Amino acid sequence: MAVNIPIWDGSSTFAVGQTPLGFYDAQPDFVSDIDNVVDWCAQKLGYPVSDVELPSGSFYSCFEEAVNEYAGHVNTYNIRDNFINLYASTASVQLTQKAVSANLQGIIELAQDYGTEAGAIGNVNVYSASISVKSGVQVYDLTSTSSVAFEQGSPATDSFEIRRVFHEAPPAITRFFDPFVGSGLGSQNMIDSFGFGGYSPGVSFMMMPMYADVLRMQAIEFNDQIRKSAYGFDIKNKQIRLFPIPSGDSTVYFNYMLISEKSNALKYNAESGSLVSDYSTIPYGRMDYDLINEVGRNWVRRYALELSRELLGMIRSKYSSLPIPNSEITLNGSELISNANTKKDELIVELKEILDALSRQSQLERKQAESDALLQQMNKIPLGIYIG
Amino acid sequence: MALFGSGRDASLIRSVSNELLRYIDTEILHYKLVLDTTNENLYGESEKRTYYTPTRISTIVQKDEKTAAADDFGLEFNRTGIFAFLRDTLKDKNIHIEEGDIIEWDNEYYEIDNVGSSQYWAGRNPETLLGDTSGELEDEFGYSIAIIAEAHVTKRNTINIEEVRSGINKPAYISPTDRGIYN
Numbered sequence: 001m002a003v004n005i006p007i008w009d010g011s012s013t014f015a016v017g018q019t020p021l022g023f024y025d026a027q028p029d030f031v032s033d034i035d036n037v038v039d040w041c042a043q044k045l046g047y048p049v050s051d052v053e054l055p056s057g058s059f060y061s062c063f064e065e066a067v068n069e070y071a072g073h074v075n076t077y078n079i080r081d082n083f084i085n086l087y088a089s090t091a092s093v094q095l096t097q098k099a100v101s102a103n104l105q106g107i108i109e110l111a112q113d114y115g116t117e118a119g120a121i122g123n124v125n126v127y128s129a130s131i132s133v134k135s136g137v138q139v140y141d142l143t144s145t146s147s148v149a150f151e152q153g154s155p156a157t158d159s160f161e162i163r164r165v166f167h168e169a170p171p172a173i174t175r176f177f178d179p180f181v182g183s184g185l186g187s188q189n190m191i192d193s194f195g196f197g198g199y200s201p202g203v204s205f206m207m208m209p210m211y212a213d214v215l216r217m218q219a220i221e222f223n224d225q226i227r228k229s230a231y232g233f234d235i236k237n238k239q240i241r242l243f244p245i246p247s248g249d250s251t252v253y254f255n256y257m258l259i260s261e262k263s264n265a266l267k268y269n270a271e272s273g274s275l276v277s278d279y280s281t282i283p284y285g286r287m288d289y290d291l292i293n294e295v296g297r298n299w300v301r302r303y304a305l306e307l308s309r310e311l312l313g314m315i316r317s318k319y320s321s322l323p324i325p326n327s328e329i330t331l332n333g334s335e336l337i338s339n340a341n342t343k344k345d346e347l348i349v350e351l352k353e354i355l356d357a358l359s360r361q362s363q364l365e366r367k368q369a370e371s372d373a374l375l376q377q378m379n380k381i382p383l384g385i386y387i388g
Numbered sequence: 389m390a391l392f393g394s395g396r397d398a399s400l401i402r403s404v405s406n407e408l409l410r411y412i413d414t415e416i417l418h419y420k421l422v423l424d425t426t427n428e429n430l431y432g433e434s435e436k437r438t439y440y441t442p443t444r445i446s447t448i449v450q451k452d453e454k455t456a457a458a459d460d461f462g463l464e465f466n467r468t469g470i471f472a473f474l475r476d477t478l479k480d481k482n483i484h485i486e487e488g489d490i491i492e493w494d495n496e497y498y499e500i501d502n503v504g505s506s507q508y509w510a511g512r513n514p515e516t517l518l519g520d521t522s523g524e525l526e527d528e529f530g531y532s533i534a535i536i537a538e539a540h541v542t543k544r545n546t547i548n549i550e551e552v553r554s555g556i557n558k559p560a561y562i563s564p565t566d567r568g569i570y571n
Contacts, residue, residue: 003395
């Protein structure tokens with residue numbers, strides 16, 4: 001029995017399950033559009049004047065693929081626009097055809113590492129450690145467990161980075177003696193002249209501006225740094241050298257980070273796919289055909305036509321020539337493919353240009369240009385002259 | 389196992405051929421001899437042939453140029469033609485074309501001299517392909533495309549299809565419809 005593959009006979013009745021992937025079969029508008037689109041495609045391919053060697057199922061497949069293609073491009077552009085906002089956010093909420101807030105979380109996430117270096121929040125734990133300082137011992141081995149105690153990890157085995165050493169001179173305020181008590185400024189005489197000299201136990205007060213106190217504390221600190229062996233430290237390789245040479249037993253504290261935590265690439269410690277990590281995990285899924293506007297559906301129809309044209313071309317060009325009774329003919333398959341590819345490329349470029357123009361960046365630039373142009377126009381409006 | 393030239397592809401050829409025949413839209417009338425009532429004479433010639441009602445069939449015609457030969461009996465004109473039919477069409481209409489059948493086309497009658505059906509696609513005839521006939525192949529492979537009839541123009545006074553010696557001034561061409569043969 002000869003195989004007879006039905007070709008387009010002028011009409012079709014779509015039933016759920018007839019598209020290869022079945023992504024949109026349950027969507028009412030898709031179901032109501034598909035037969036009309038297929039009929040339109042067949043007519044654009046020459047039916048009923050010439051046969052179109054495609055069964056309705058092939059047309060259905062092309063239409064479904066066209067919707068997929070449209071959804072893919074739109075979603076890709078949305079991903080590109082929103083990725084920075086969605087990085088490391090939960091990947092379980094579908095964002096397709098939804099308005100995504102332009103939050104700053106992604107930028108903050110990116111800034112976490114800078115924050116770590118700057119000591120402002122960051123995303124790496126800062127631990128505390130201490131050095132047991134002995135009288136007369138100036139140099140200490142930071143990897144020695146006998147003199148260094150870690151809050152986390154071990155100085156002997158873990159690489160770490162010292163962020164801050166708490167080895168400073170006593171605050172100048174502790175050596176801040178009131179310079180205005182008693183004498184020097186003639187204040188006692190002044191008080192006596194007001195008749196209050198006998199009431200005071202030899203202490204007088206004078207209201208001074210705050211910067212005077214600051215200058216005085218600075219003078220104390222400068223004095224220590226320039227004239228004395230000031231408090232300080234010097235870290236080289238694994239050793240810390242304390243200044244001045246400790247005169248008694250004490251404890252010097254420092255903050256540190258573990259290199260293993262700092263260089264950990266998986267700081268979020270999340271299951272694969274649970275957070276948005278890249279293009280593949282950002283939750284943009286299948287589009288709802290029913291929500292695609294008429295502009296989009298028009299693109300889908302045109303793309304479906306080109307896919308149908310390409311498929312027809314592939315069928316017609318499988319064999320370079322086909323036999324007919326007592327002769328052979330060459331069909332226009334390669335021409336159809338070539339035309340379809342050209343038009344498909346044009347449609348994709350058209351869609352990308354539109355999507356490019358709709359990106360946040362483009363919209364802001366557009367508004368900027370609009371604002372500038374408006375300002376220029378406004379500047380040309382004659383100013384009213386006030387006549388009093 | 390054959391992979392190339394399946395019945396699915398043959399279906400495309402059938403479809404394209406049908407479409408092409410529809411485009412070309414060349415139809416002939418095929419007269420089939422009624423052998424029971426066509427008697428032969430002593431020389432094996434039938435002086436009065438009878439035919440079944442002619443059948444209209446789409447075909448691709450190769451009409452050769454007319455040749456003239458002069459001999460002692462006068463001038464003799466000859467023309468040959470090749471009529472190629474889509475085999476599936478004949479099969480669907482249950483038409484069997486044989487040598488001796490008459491084809492009417494372009495106001496000429498062609499008597500079929502030779503009939504062949506050896507134009508196969510992919511070099512296979514699925515009706516005789518061993519793999520197909522033995523059931524080893526799940527699908528059909530190859531395709532027998534055409535019935536090709538080689539014919540020559542014959543004198544219309546010998547074939548007994550139309551009256552040619554009535555003595556009335558007849559028009560140069562009377563269509564089969566006007567002759568009441570075919571609507």
